[in-house]
Amino acid sequence: GCDSVEILTLTINYSDTxxxxxxxxxxxxxxxxxxxxxGTYEYLTQTVNGCDSLxxxxxxxxxxxxxxxxxxxxxxxxxxxxKTYTKSGTYYQYLQTMHGCDSTxxxxxxxxxxxxxxxxxxxxxxxxxxxxxxxxxxxxYYDSLKTIHGCDSVEILTLTINYSDT
Numbered sequence: 001g002c003d004s005v006e007i008l009t010l011t012i013n014y015s016d017t018x019x020x021x022x023x024x025x026x027x028x029x030x031x032x033x034x035x036x037x038x039g040t041y042e043y044l045t046q047t048v049n050g051c052d053s054l055x056x057x058x059x060x061x062x063x064x065x066x067x068x069x070x071x072x073x074x075x076x077x078x079x080x081x082x083k084t085y086t087k088s089g090t091y092y093q094y095l096q097t098m099h100g101c102d103s104t105x106x107x108x109x110x111x112x113x114x115x116x117x118x119x120x121x122x123x124x125x126x127x128x129x130x131x132x133x134x135x136x137x138x139x140x141y142y143d144s145l146k147t148i149h150g151c152d153s154v155e156i157l158t159l160t161i162n163y164s165d166t
Contacts, residue, residue, distance in 0.1 A: 013049035023060040025101035030057055037061055062099035070108045074151035077109055085109055112149035122160040135159055 022028055027036045031043050035057075043055040071077055078084045081093050088111045095103040121127055128134045131143045141157040 013047065013051045015051045016047055016053040017056065018053070019056045019058065021058045023062065023099075025062050025099070026064055028059055028061065030059075031055075035059055035061070062097065062101045064102040064104070065097055066104045066106065068106045068108065070110075072110045072112065072149070074112055074149070075114055077111065079107055080105075085111070087111055112147065112151045114152040114154070115147055117153065117155045118158070119155065120158045120160075122162065124162050125164055127159055127161065129157055130155070135161070137161060 022030070027034050029035075030041065035041060038059055038061045041057040041059060043057070045053050045055065047053045076084050076086045079091065079093070085091060088109055091107040091109060093105040093107070095105065097103045126134055126136045129141070129143070133141075135141060135157075138159055138161045141159060143155045143157070145153040145155065147153045
C-alpha cells in the first residue's frame with residue numbers, strides 16, 4: 001500500500017524517409033543496383049537506432065542514340081560534318097543529344113567512281129564508233145555516258161584515219 005514512483009526515460013526514434021532525384025544517361029547505379037529505365041525506386045534500410053528508413057529515388061534515364069544512314073554517291077560525298085569522302089566505307093560522327101547523352105551517327109557509304117575509257121583506233125577511210133557516229137577525219141573525240149550506277153562515264157576516242165589510194 002505504499003506509494004511507488006516509476007520514472008521512465010523515453011527516447012522515441014522516428015522512421016526516416018528521404019527522397020532523391022537523379023538524371024543519367026543510359027544507366028544509374030544506386031545502392032549497388034544498376035537501373036536502365038526511368039521510374040521511382042525505393043530502398044528500405046534501418047537508421048542507426050534500428051528504425052525503418054525509406055529512401056526514394058526519382059530517376060530519369062535519357063538514352064544514347066545511334067542513327068544509321070546509307071548513302072550512294074558518284075566520286076565523292078560531303079557529309080553533315082563538312083568532310084568530303086572519296087572512298088566507300090563506314091564512317092562515324094559523335095555528337096550529344098539535347099540531354100547531354102552520346103549520339104552516334106553511322107554512315108554506310110558507297111562511292112561509285114566516274115569512268116574514263118580511252119580508245120585508240122587506226123582504220124581506213126572512216127570509223128563508226130559505239131555511239132553510232134561515223135568519223136572520216138583523224139582526231140580526238142569524246143562521248144559522255146552514264147555508268148550502271150548513274151555516274152559520269154567519258155569515252156575518249158583517239159582516231160587515226162588512213163585513206164585508201166585510188
